Amino acid sequence: MAIKVLHSVPDFPPVENAQPDGLLALGGQLSSDWLLKAYRQGIFPWFNEGDPVLWWSPNPRMVLFPDKLKVSKSMGQLLARDAFRVTMNQGFSEVIAACAEVPRQGQPGTWITHDMRGAYIRLNQLGHAHSVEVWNAQNELAGGLYGVAIGKVFFGESMFTRESNASKFGFIRLVQWLRKLGFELIDCQMETTHLASLGAESIAREHFVTLLQRWTAVPSLPAKSWKMG
Structure with a gap:
């Protein structure tokens, strides 16, 4: 399944759509609203300097x-x-x-x-x-x-x-x-x-x-x- 690209709205896909390594989506923002919504859904950001924001939900946890x-x-x-x-x-x-x-x-x-x-x-x-x-x-x-x-x-x-x-x-x-x-x-x-x-x-x-x-x-x-x- 293709990785979803996020823009101005934190509409994260269902976590079961994540890749085998846990990568779920890319893009979006690191605002407080985005982060809190992500955590509540079992998602967290993890990326290197210069990369787009990458959102993860590994399985198992x-x-x-x-x-x-x-x-x-x-x-x-x-x-x-x-x-x-x-x-x-x-x-x-x-x-x-x-x-x-x-x-x-x-x-x-x-x-x-x-x-x-x-x-x-x-x-x-x-x-x-x-x-x-x-x-x-x-x-x-x-x-x-x-x-x-x-x-x-x-x-x-x-x-x-x-x-x-x-x-x-x-x-x-x-x-x-x-x-x-x-x-x-x-x-x-x-x-x-x-x-x-x-x-x-x-x-x-x-x-x-x-x-x-x-x-x-x-x-x-x-x-x-x-x-x-």
Whole structure:
């Protein structure tokens, strides 16, 4: 099936029309309205600098149900002694910039383009996107992550680490915090062994979309409630 080209209206095709690799559509905008509509339908943007906006909905989808979080013995020890300090929304721009700039094996560039940064910073200003900052004993940013929250679903976007276990520490603290507040699902997008080690699992896209319809329809947590540390 041909890839749909989007123009001025976010009329995304059904996710089952996606290519085998998950590519669903191209074009359109990165406005807040477009992004929020996409997330509610199980779609996210992912493209390189200079390319058109590409919209994806992979099958299967990797997710983490907060109650299924796995914490290794070594991580449990780090958490018990508060090896890092964790905050929320204290440095969103710094976190997304670090996610874009930290080199990754096999990736010569970054998919977090200038336009993507701006789009998610706007979402943060509107109270939809949130960052988690992980600070070391010297009060230096050692790791972090960011994502989008709608209803009882947190859509993870990217994470970075500058010190061993820093991003994992922040992710676990986030999941524990979300669990206390009744969040039902964390979208991890693509399958990775790293996330699987923390309890994430792959589910069918059809099931994922059904869960989104249920859990994004409830009121979202007020932006002022996103506080930790």
